[in-house]
Amino acid sequence: xxxxxxxxxxxxxxxxxxxxxxxxxxxxxxxxxxxxxxxxxxxxxxxxxxxxxxxxxxxxxxxxxxxxxxxxxxxxxxxxxxxxxxxxxxxxxxxxxxxxxxxxxxxxxxxxxxxxxxxxxxxxxxxxxxxxxxxxxxxxxxxxxxxxxxxxxxxxxxxxxxxxxxxxxxxxxxxxxxxxxxxxxxxxxxxxxxxxxxxxxxxxxxxxxxxxxxxxxxxxxxxxxxxxxxxxxxxxxxxxxxxxxxxxxxxxxxxxxxx
Ligand SMILES: Cc1cc2nc3c(=O)[nH]c(=O)nc-3n(C[C@H](O)[C@H](O)[C@H](O)COP(=O)(O)OP(=O)(O)OC[C@H]3O[C@@H](n4cnc5c(N)ncnc54)[C@H](O)[C@@H]3O)c2cc1C
Ligand code: FES
Numbered sequence: 001x002x003x004x005x006x007x008x009x010x011x012x013x014x015x016x017x018x019x020x021x022x023x024x025x026x027x028x029x030x031x032x033x034x035x036x037x038x039x040x041x042x043x044x045x046x047x048x049x050x051x052x053x054x055x056x057x058x059x060x061x062x063x064x065x066x067x068x069x070x071x072x073x074x075x076x077x078x079x080x081x082x083x084x085x086x087x088x089x090x091x092x093x094x095x096x097x098x099x100x101x102x103x104x105x106x107x108x109x110x111x112x113x114x115x116x117x118x119x120x121x122x123x124x125x126x127x128x129x130x131x132x133x134x135x136x137x138x139x140x141x142x143x144x145x146x147x148x149x150x151x152x153x154x155x156x157x158x159x160x161x162x163x164x165x166x167x168x169x170x171x172x173x174x175x176x177x178x179x180x181x182x183x184x185x186x187x188x189x190x191x192x193x194x195x196x197x198x199x200x201x202x203x204x205x206x207x208x209x210x211x212x213x214x215x216x217x218x219x220x221x222x223x224x225x226x227x228x229x230x231x232x233x234x235x236x237x238x239x240x241x242x243x244x245x246x247x248x249x250x251x252x253x254x255x256x257x258x259x
Contacts, residue, residue: 112189
């Protein structure tokens with residue numbers, strides 16, 4: 001059940017270039033599952049809309065969630081200035097996450113690009129001991145945030161756009177170069193990467209789930225600002241649309257149009 005509340009900042013750290021790590025104390029930490037997100041509310045009146053950020057880890061005992069985000073514009077710049085003890089409005093947990101039950105006992109490939117990597121760290125942790133997990137992480141350069149944390153949980157294939165680490169190219173280049181078999185793929189990253197994942201999964205007959213990073217406004221299913229095109233018809237409205245914030249952000253790859 002989602003809640004809107006005032007969260008306290010436990011820590012804030014710049015972990016690499018424009019990437020920040022923010023730990024918040026919230027009442028709903030125990031209810032969050034891998035692939036779900038929260039909405040963070042900036043203070044400024046001109047920036048009233050909340051910003052969706054995936055949960056990278058949740059600690060039910062400590063009552064905390066960990067967010068890792070890129071400073072992209074005004075909202076995330078404001079979040080990057082929060083310090084320990086500050087308060088911020090947060091709503092969560094939101095959306096449907098990855099189907100972890102389906103992954104149990106399987107060979108699972110987690111594919112993350114850029115700021116799509118944080119929710120996959122949550123998946124790797126949730127699946128440890130119950131699935132054979134490999135992660136493929138694509139970065140711009142050797143500023144490889146969250147790599148150590150991923151490597152502590154599973155095998156990791158690395159790619160960089162500039163060739164400074166791992167395979168020189170895309171994260172799918174790293175996956176193809178490695179060639180290992182998988183039964184299931186969970187992916188999060190830019191649309192172009194998700195399209196390549198969908199093609200790769202179809203080529204190899206692998207079931208895949210993708211987390212969509214559509215722009216959002218309300219974050220709770222009201223404004224229809226985040227719809228994506230789907231193959232299935234909505235039973236209520238009879239259109240081929242789904243709201244990423246409520247029906248997603250995770251969808252079966254074959255169900256969403258990524259063109
Ligand atoms: C379900 C979901 C989970 C997300 N999880 C994370 C996360 O874990 N870490 C993280 O860094 N970012 C994440 N994002 C993207 C994040 O929400 C945007 O970067 C943020 O809203 C930008 O707000 P801003 O005010 O700083 O920038 P704005 O001034 O609003 O925009 C700055 C730039 O960011 C781009 N942008 C804005 N919204 C999005 C979006 N939804 N997707 C891609 N680009 C966007 C704009 O086109 C523009 O180029 C997620 C988005 C969604 C939908
Ligand atoms: S953001 Fe408003 S319906 Fe999804």
